[in-house]
Amino acid sequence: MTSTTPEKPTPSRGRSDAGAYAESILRSLRRIIRAIDQHSRHLSREFNLTVPQLVCLRQLILSGPSTPGNLASKVYLSQATVTGILDRLEARNLIKRERSSPDRRRVTVSLTDSGQRLTEEMPWPLQERFATRLAAMPMEGRQVIDQVLKQIVDMMEVRELDAWPIVGSGIWNDEAEQVGSG
Amino acid sequence: MTSTTPEKPTPSRGRSDAGAYAESILRSLRRIIRAIDQHSRHLSREFNLTVPQLVCLRQLILSGPSTPGNLASKVYLSQATVTGILDRLEARNLIKRERSSPDRRRVTVSLTDSGQRLTEEMPWPLQERFATRLAAMPMEGRQVIDQVLKQIVDMMEVRELDAWPIVGSGIWNDEAEQVGSG
DNA sequence: TATGAATGTTTTGATTTCTAAGGACCTCAT
DNA sequence: ATGAGGTCCTTAGAAATCAAAACATTCATA
Numbered sequence: 001m002t003s004t005t006p007e008k009p010t011p012s013r014g015r016s017d018a019g020a021y022a023e024s025i026l027r028s029l030r031r032i033i034r035a036i037d038q039h040s041r042h043l044s045r046e047f048n049l050t051v052p053q054l055v056c057l058r059q060l061i062l063s064g065p066s067t068p069g070n071l072a073s074k075v076y077l078s079q080a081t082v083t084g085i086l087d088r089l090e091a092r093n094l095i096k097r098e099r100s101s102p103d104r105r106r107v108t109v110s111l112t113d114s115g116q117r118l119t120e121e122m123p124w125p126l127q128e129r130f131a132t133r134l135a136a137m138p139m140e141g142r143q144v145i146d147q148v149l150k151q152i153v154d155m156m157e158v159r160e161l162d163a164w165p166i167v168g169s170g171i172w173n174d175e176a177e178q179v180g181s182g
Numbered sequence: 183m184t185s186t187t188p189e190k191p192t193p194s195r196g197r198s199d200a201g202a203y204a205e206s207i208l209r210s211l212r213r214i215i216r217a218i219d220q221h222s223r224h225l226s227r228e229f230n231l232t233v234p235q236l237v238c239l240r241q242l243i244l245s246g247p248s249t250p251g252n253l254a255s256k257v258y259l260s261q262a263t264v265t266g267i268l269d270r271l272e273a274r275n276l277i278k279r280e281r282s283s284p285d286r287r288r289v290t291v292s293l294t295d296s297g298q299r300l301t302e303e304m305p306w307p308l309q310e311r312f313a314t315r316l317a318a319m320p321m322e323g324r325q326v327i328d329q330v331l332k333q334i335v336d337m338m339e340v341r342e343l344d345a346w347p348i349v350g351s352g353i354w355n356d357e358a359e360q361v362g363s364g
Numbered sequence: 365t366a367t368g369a370a371t372g373t374t375t376t377g378a379t380t381t382c383t384a385a386g387g388a389c390c391t392c393a394t
Numbered sequence: 395a396t397g398a399g400g401t402c403c404t405t406a407g408a409a410a411t412c413a414a415a416a417c418a419t420t421c422a423t424a
Contacts, residue, residue, distance in 0.1 A: 021324040022316060026237075026308055028331035030258045033215055034381085035338035037410090041382060044409085052410065055212075069372060076212045081411050083374055088409080105372045105419045126208055126338075133337045134204060142203040148330040149210035155315045156217035156308075216411090219380090223412060226379085234380065251402060263381050265404055270379085287389045287402040 039127050047122060052077065056085050057094065057111065057119040065110035067100075094118060221309050229304060234259065238267050239276065239293065239301040247292035249282075276300060 040051035049057075052075075059074050060066065066074070072082040086109060089095045094115030100106040111119065124131050134142055222233035231239070237257050242248060245256065254264040268291060271277045276297030282288040293301065306313050316324055 021328050022306070022308065022313055024328050025316070025331055027258065028328070028335050029214065029218065030237075031335045032211065032331065032338060033218075034258055035335070035340070036211065036215075037381065038340070038383095039338075040409090045383090050409070055208075067372075068374090076209065076216055077410090078412055079373070080375085080413080084410070087374095103372085103420070107373065124204070126204065129340075130334075130337045131204055134207070144326075145330055145334065146203045146206050146210070148327055149207055149214065152312075152327065153210050153213045153217070155312045156214060156221075158217070158220070158311075219411065220413095222379090227413090232379070249402080250404090259380090260382060261403070262383080262405085266380075269404095285390070285402085289403065 035127070043123075043125075049118070049122060051125045052081075052085055053089060054119070054122055054125045056082065057089070057115060057122075058125070060095065060109065060111050061116065061119055065108050067106050068109060071109060089115070218308070225305075225307075231300070231304060233307045234263075234267055235271060236301070236304055236307045238264065238271070239297060239304075240307070242277065242291065242293050243298065243301055247290050249288050250291060253291060271297070 036051065043054065044050045055075050056071060059071060063074065068082050068086060069079050072079045075082070077085075086095060086097065090097060093112055095109055096112055098108045098110075100108050134145075137145075218233065225236065226232045234257075238253060241253060241256050248256070250264050250268060251261050254261045257264070259267075268277060268279065272279060275294055277291055278294055280290045280292075282290050316327075319327075
């Protein structure tokens with residue numbers, strides 16, 4: 001309780017024209033989340049690994065042994081969630097956990113041989129069809145998808161300092177700040 | 183730090199240039215899902231309603247009394263998921279369930295008065311900040327976001343119905359999914 | 365040395381989410 | 395009418411997901 005006392009439900013009305021898009025965006029997001037989940041279950045049936053599990057394993061290959069907390073931040077999951085995922089992977093002997101000697105609070109997570117092998121022969125974590133279609137698009141299109149998603153992340157994620165001008169956030173007005181890369 | 187992931191296109195094995203975008207897209211999607219989930223928990227703490235619950239309630243206002251299955255398809259959730267959500271809403275007396283008289287398999291779900299009232303004073307299911315920023319964008323920007331998300335949905339969703347031009351040409355058949363004759 | 369703040373992980377408790385299986389009910393041939 | 399096969403909903407079982415609480419450990423400092 002406390003923190004921000006509910007200073008009365010926000011107006012909630014007043015979505016004049018933005019409203020239509022907002023509804024549609026919400027619907028699309030829901031469908032995307034669902035499609036990802038369904039694909040995850042498909043992978044699980046087929047290869048006995050879910051998408052989050054696969055993502056964690058891949059990250060371990062990419063960055064080498066790591067701690068749960070570190071891994072969590074790399075894959076954008078909470079520490080608690082990663083603990084659960086690691087439990088299941090450990091039970092199947094795909095990763096191992098060891099308490100570090102220097103700082104015994106830390107746990108070092110690393111791939112076992114069979115974990116390494118399995119991960120390497122697993123397919124890409126998102127839909128094969130999606131990847132295929134993405135690859136079939138003109139580069140420009142892929143770039144727009146990438147940019148738009150980053151923009152959504154930017155509009156959605158809560159971050160500490162949050163008082164910047166809303167005016168030109170986007171690839172439409174001008175090149176905008178970061179995001180560029182290339 | 184904001185959203186600016188230091189995205190140099192990753193040198194993922196194989197994937198050439200589509201790979202870089204694919205990695206980045208996967209990351210962004212994960213972050214979006216997380217942001218939505220976190221907002222849902224925030225709403226839950228603040229108003230005691232999660233996003234899926236709110237979405238179901240809003241849909242009931244929008245379309246009037248409905249059956250669980252119907253509701254599920256409107257909000258893009260499985261029937262089982264909606265059953266669970268309705269259980270919690272019913273326990274709080276925000277909706278009620280009645281078996282239909284003509285066809286007793288069906289259940290009619292409708293809002294109670296307090297459900298109606300509560301739903302109407304709840305805020306928009308997605309981040310206030312997101313909605314605000316969306317509204318602050320030029321119309322074309324919103325439109326592009328909407329279009330891109332729809333495109334992603336289209337690339338991701340598995341729709342097995344809709345006559346695929348499969349016309350058995352042999353080579354494809356053994357791989358072909360369970361299209362048809364289920 | 366003791367003690368409290370900080371850090372890192374796991375546990376707890378709740379919800380969401382799905383598929384698959386179970387139960388109730390309807391329809392339509394036979 | 396009667397049973398087979400659908401349709402609709404709920405239950406079962408499992409994973410993911412988070413915040414918050416509980417543990418374990420380190421570190422600074424009185």
